[in-house]
Amino acid sequence: MAITFEQLQAQLDEKPSVHLEVLDLAVTYKTVKGSFHAVDNISFEVAPGSNLGLVGESGCGKSTVVKALMRLTPEDAALSGRVLVNGADLIAMNAEQLQKVRWTQIALVTQSAMNSLDPVVRVGDQIVESIRAHVGTSYATAWKRAEALFAMVGLPAARLREYPHQFSGGMRQRTVIAMALSLNAGLLLADEPTTALDPIMQDQVLARIQALQKSLHRSMILVTHDIAVVAETCEMVAVMYAGRIVEYGPTATVLTKPLHPYTMGLENAFPRMPSGDGVRPPLISIRGGLPNLLSPPKGCRFAQRCPFATERCTTEDPIIDIKASSHVAACHYPSRAEEFRRKAAEAETWNAMEGIT
Ligand SMILES: Nc1ncnc2c1ncn2[C@@H]1O[C@H](COP(=O)(O)OP(=O)(O)O)[C@@H](O)[C@H]1O
Ligand code: SF4
Ligand SMILES: [Mg+2]
Numbered sequence: 001m002a003i004t005f006e007q008l009q010a011q012l013d014e015k016p017s018v019h020l021e022v023l024d025l026a027v028t029y030k031t032v033k034g035s036f037h038a039v040d041n042i043s044f045e046v047a048p049g050s051n052l053g054l055v056g057e058s059g060c061g062k063s064t065v066v067k068a069l070m071r072l073t074p075e076d077a078a079l080s081g082r083v084l085v086n087g088a089d090l091i092a093m094n095a096e097q098l099q100k101v102r103w104t105q106i107a108l109v110t111q112s113a114m115n116s117l118d119p120v121v122r123v124g125d126q127i128v129e130s131i132r133a134h135v136g137t138s139y140a141t142a143w144k145r146a147e148a149l150f151a152m153v154g155l156p157a158a159r160l161r162e163y164p165h166q167f168s169g170g171m172r173q174r175t176v177i178a179m180a181l182s183l184n185a186g187l188l189l190a191d192e193p194t195t196a197l198d199p200i201m202q203d204q205v206l207a208r209i210q211a212l213q214k215s216l217h218r219s220m221i222l223v224t225h226d227i228a229v230v231a232e233t234c235e236m237v238a239v240m241y242a243g244r245i246v247e248y249g250p251t252a253t254v255l256t257k258p259l260h261p262y263t264m265g266l267e268n269a270f271p272r273m274p275s276g277d278g279v280r281p282p283l284i285s286i287r288g289g290l291p292n293l294l295s296p297p298k299g300c301r302f303a304q305r306c307p308f309a310t311e312r313c314t315t316e317d318p319i320i321d322i323k324a325s326s327h328v329a330a331c332h333y334p335s336r337a338e339e340f341r342r343k344a345a346e347a348e349t350w351n352a353m354e355g356i357t
Contacts, residue, residue, distance in 0.1 A: 002138040008145060011135070017048030018085055018105055018186030020069070025081035026150045027064050027073055035078075036063045036293040038126060039243045042081070044322050046187065046236075049217040051210070056240035059290050061221045063110070066189040066241075070108045070220070071098055071224030085187070104134050109180035110191040110301070114172040117164040123175055124160030131182050149178035152208055154201070170197045175204060181209070184216060191223040206233055231255055234326070238254070239263045242290050242301040245320060249327030259329035259337045261306045264344035269304050284347045300332070307349045308333065308340055 003011070026040040039061040045053050054062050067073045069083055071090060083090040085101055087214050091100065118126055127146040128139060133313050135142075147157040153174040164172055164354055173196045180188060190209070194202040208231055213220050222233055230251055237254050239247040239262065247260040260265045265286035287357050288305040303309040320330035333340070343349045 002136065003141065005141045005144040008135065008137050008141055009148075012184040013216060015104075015184055016086065016186060018046075018219055019048050019087075020046040020110070020187055020219070020221075021082070021084040022069070023082040023084070025065070025068060025083065025279055026079070027061075027068050028078040028080075029064075029074070030076050030099055031294075034294050037137045037238075037243055037296075038077075038293065043306060044238055044245060045324065046219050046221060046326075048186070049219055050215070050236065051213070051220045051222060051234040053234035053237040053246065054221055054223045054240060055227060055230055055237060057225065057266070057290065060240045061243040062240055063191055066108060066110075066191050066242075068222060069107060069189055070102060072108070074140065089172060103130075103185065104183050104189045105185055106189060107180040107183065107185035108189040108191065109177050109193045110175070111193070111195050113176040113180075114169065114196065117172060117175065118234060119164055122161055122163055122213070123167065125181060127160070127175070127179055130179050134183055145182065146178070149182055152181065152212065153205055155176045170201060173197060177205060177209070181212065184218070184309075186218055188213065188218060188220045189218060189223075192225075193222075202229075203232075225318065227255065227267060238322075239266065242296070243293055243330055244301065244330065245322065247329040248320065250325060253327050257327075257337070258341065259327065259334050260302075260331050261340055261344060262302050263329070264341055265305075265350065268350070282347055284350050285351045300330070307343070307353055308336070 023043050025042040026209050027038050028035050028345060029038050042065060053063065056062055064073065068079055073079060079091055081091065085105055090101060106133065124143060124146050127149065128142040129141040131137065131145055146160055150160060151155050155174055167175065177193055197205060206229065220229065224230060234251050237251045238245045239260065240260050247254060248262045249256060254263060255267065258267065268284040286305055291301055291304065297304065299314040299316055303313040306313065316332065318330045318332045320328050322328055
């Protein structure tokens with residue numbers, strides 16, 4: 001039976017929060033050169049109402065993780081491990097069970113989603129359709145919801161009557177964000193959701209998403225290569241490197257007192273506030289690139305680029321044991337972190353990694 005707009009809003013507001021537990025997740029892609037684990041040994045948790053930032057350089061497996069959490073990896077990719085959504089294992093679900101979870105409990109917004117808008121259907125109708133595919137409500141009620149969603153992402157309601165080609169890239173991206181928010185899912189996966197927007201609009205849209213998520217006790221995994229965005233948005237952060245989480249912890253602690261040399265290097269590559277003497281620290285990049293996962297190196301995957309690597313690092317794989325709000329890293333030398341941080345702040349430390357291109 002059709003419901004009123006107020007009933008629809010109430011129904012969406014009352015939806016349960018999501019508690020996500022990821023246990024030993026691995027994704028194997030098949031390529032012509034062979035199979036490789038794009039991500040492996042991934043375990044973490046997102047508590048109801050909290051935000052987790054997922055950072056790391058391009059190709060480290062961030063999108064693969066979020067796609068796996070929606071079971072949207074390509075068909076020939078193998079998934080293993082467990083993804084528990086309020087206790088139910090998504091990896092073990094059949095198509096029918098999945099349909100009840102996707103978009104209603106977990107929603108995904110990606111940068112490429114804006115290209116998936118149907119060019120011959122008015123934007124408003126596309127939002128209405130996506131709402132009505134999951135909730136029994138009239139066209140008029142769903143349209144009202146679309147208007148509310150457009151207001152949320154800062155677009156005028158009148159533009160719901162237009163077609164995607166009449167929209168700028170930024171407007172299309174805000175449209176797919178509105179769609180991802182349309183069913184008020186307990187967990188929002190946002191994979192570089194605002195990269196097509198200018199910085200001011202990025203901040204506005206993220207702030208709106210965040211306020212909404214907080215007020216309704218929703219959680220979010222925010223994938224970005226921008227550490228500053230994570231600092232503003234997420235309580236917890238996971239740093240990925242070569243298919244693994246290498247550091248995890250409360251964002252403020254990870255950013256001020258990183259334990260993993262990769263995180264230290266990643267921070268150096270970002271513009272930071274000037275220190276007390278008004279001098280802005282130099283931008284230093286980590287030399288080299290990600291290892292080839294078709295034949296991953298023995299030991300620590302960062303060893304080749306790490307200025308602090310020892311012989312142990314090239315033979316023994318450092319493990320990481322992520323628990324709730326702990327601060328942990330996959331490095332053999334957590335007790336030397338302070339020394340590493342001091343040295344990592346100097347360009348010479350990284351420049352000394354000669355021979356790595
Ligand atoms: N469908 C696919 N088939 C084969 N390899 C893939 C596929 N999608 C991604 N990859 C590879 O998996 C690795 C991780 O990619 P991705 O998860 O997109 O990283 P990120 O989002 O951090 O940039 C990369 O080496 C990428 O080339
Ligand atoms: S385990 Fe060794 S190579 Fe890896 S990050 Fe720590 S010091 Fe560097
Ligand atoms: Mg990606």
